[in-house]
Amino acid sequence: xxxxxxxxxxxxxxxxxxxxxxxxxxxxxxxxxxxxxxxxxxxxxxxxxxxxxxxxxxxxxxxxxxxxxxxxxxxxxxxxxxxxxxxxxxxxxxxxxxxxxxxxxxxxxxxxxx
Numbered sequence: 001x002x003x004x005x006x007x008x009x010x011x012x013x014x015x016x017x018x019x020x021x022x023x024x025x026x027x028x029x030x031x032x033x034x035x036x037x038x039x040x041x042x043x044x045x046x047x048x049x050x051x052x053x054x055x056x057x058x059x060x061x062x063x064x065x066x067x068x069x070x071x072x073x074x075x076x077x078x079x080x081x082x083x084x085x086x087x088x089x090x091x092x093x094x095x096x097x098x099x100x101x102x103x104x105x106x107x108x109x110x111x112x113x114x
Contacts, residue, residue: 003018003035003036004016004017004018004034004035004036005017005018005035005036005037005038005078005079005080006035006036006037006038007038007040007041007042007045007078008038008041008042009041009042009043010041010042010043015042016035017078036080037080038078038080038083039080039081039083040083044083045078045083045084046076046083046084047083047084048083048084048086049074049076049084049086052074052086053072053074056072056095056097057070057072060097060099065099067099067100067101068100068101068102069098069099069100070097070098070099071096071097071098071099071100072095072096072097073095073096073097073098074086074087074095075087075095
């Protein structure tokens with residue numbers, strides 16, 4: 001059942017997000033009952049996703065690949081009890097990674113080839 005969850009930011013603003021109740025056992029209230037109150041601040045709810053992104057960036061920026069740019073896309077669900085959860089399944093785009101390289105100023109290894 002779809003429902004609303006209200007998060008408070010660290011500076012006191014209210015953020016209401018749509019959340020999806022699945023197998024977590026969390027009960028979300030219906031739109032008519034008002035939003036469920038989140039157990040964490042909005043920033044704290046997103047901290048786990050930030051840490052996951054930071055770890056993924058370290059992995060893709062180190063090693064032999066050395067891309068010029070790394071783009072991460074997480075599907076994130078917000079829950080009153082669990083906070084932000086990296087979503088599973090292709091409809092949420094659970095994790096998309098794009099690595100890009102720019103041609104070097106000298107033309108790279110293929111500069112002399114036709």
